[in-house]
Amino acid sequence: MARPIAPASRSAVGSALDWAFFVVAGVAAIWLSVLVGQASFVLGWGELWFAVVYWALLAYLVLPRLHRILTSIYVPDYFIGRARTSDGLLGDPVNVAFLGAEAQLHAAMDAAGWIRADDVSLATGARIVRTTLLRRSYPEAPVSPLLLFGRTQDFAYQQEVDGTPGKRHHVRFWRCPEGWRLPGGREAHWLAAGTYDRSVGLSLFTLQVTHRIAPQTDTERDHIVATVEAAVPAATTSVIRDFSTGYHARNGGGDSISTDGDLPVVDLRAADPGAPDRPPTDSRDRRPAPTVVGAVLVTARGLFAGLVLLLAVLRRDDVVAAIRQTVPSLPASTAEAAHVGIVVVLGALAAFELLVAWRILLGGNGARVLAMSVSTVAIAVQAVALVAGGASITFQTNLIGLSLDILLLLALSSHRARTYALRARTAPKRISGRPGDTAAL
Secondary structure (H helix, E strand, C coil), X not given: CCCCCCHHHHHHHHHHHHHHHHHHHHHHHHHHHHHHHHHHHHHCCCHHHHHHHHHHHXXXXXXXXXXXXXXXXXXXXXXXXXXXXXXXXXXEECCEEEECXXXXXXXXXHHCCCEECCCCCHHHHHHHXXXXXXXXXXXXXXXXXXXXXXXXCCEEEEEEECCEEEEEEEEEEEECCCCCCCCCCCCCCEEEEEEEEEEEEECCCCCCEEXXXXXXXXXXXXXXXHHHHHHCCCCEEEEECCCCCCEEEECCCCCEEEECCCXXXXXXXXXXXXXXXXXXXXXXXXXXXXXXXXXXXXXXXHHHHHHHHHHHHHCHHHHHXXXXXXXXXXXXXXXXXXXXHHHHHXXXXXXXXXXXXXXXHCCCHHHHHHHHHHHHHHHHHHHHHHHCCCCCCCCCCCHHHHHHHXXXXXXXXXXXXXXXXXXXXXXXXXXXXXXXXXXXX
């Protein structure tokens, strides 16, 4: 009798499969950019439209995936005092640490005049674009996701400047893993990365629209600590001198950063939490935009199958006639049965796709892998057909369908979608807030 696969083996197989999907999506994104470029010349698009479409493909599909593939090879996957962007590039420096329960941290930031940022979503993303362009206030504007400990920030706080989200103080917070210590053995419950957004511009490395930060990150670090100390008398701060070597570098957007390498550790364990402790926050429990996009695209496949089903039912005689024309020797009764079979298959396919989309939205990893497998097969079939001398892929043939499969694969193979699907279903432990309590988070 075959032995069951060990959990470690299943994990290794799953990681290898995810890596394969990740690379295939990157190669497919490059292919898509070439196809769109060729199609644009055939259709005679104006230079401006072509430039916009091609920039969007490069900035939001091709370059981020290429960076992520390459940085997974050469960027260390352990704590080095820097956050990482979703593209795998080194991001902002980790420049503040905190001790205390989550409720104490929220109470301290509220008292210090900081406003908690909204989570990133399609709606909040659209709102920050609109308010930035119109120079309107949005005090809760979301901040872009940065990764530490393999996950995005658990929450972020900010202080808007000049009534526009284009300029702001902001700081991201990550809960430290259970039993984790700073290099040198010092305890920390939270790590934070604070920087000052000075304007909006294009990322030097991905060409995406992003905030440009002020290079003096120590100034923002000291501002965060000073506001908390002024608002929370019970807070005490110690500084780990030369925690990292002072350096000048660039963050994931290409902005210059500099730091002296010191790390303040703010102890809030003696502070009043201000309100009953809420359930612990964990960014892995928030449904990320790539997961939503993937579920929407799978839903679109299901709705398309449903539309074809509806047409097959409404135009029954035409379908039966087409079947008999394809196979002239087929009896009428058999053609009728074939029509029924087609209707049943289309109905099952539509229902199956909608079920998979729902499971993806709920964070089902099996459904995510299944959807990526279907898209990978569809992409591979079209690539093989093209190499074998088939019809060119254009807007008049199947470029739109191919684009949707590639977008689905890019979305569901992303780090954020994978982390959400594989997240632990158990909440992190709480900290009591008492000084000297080293209970894990």
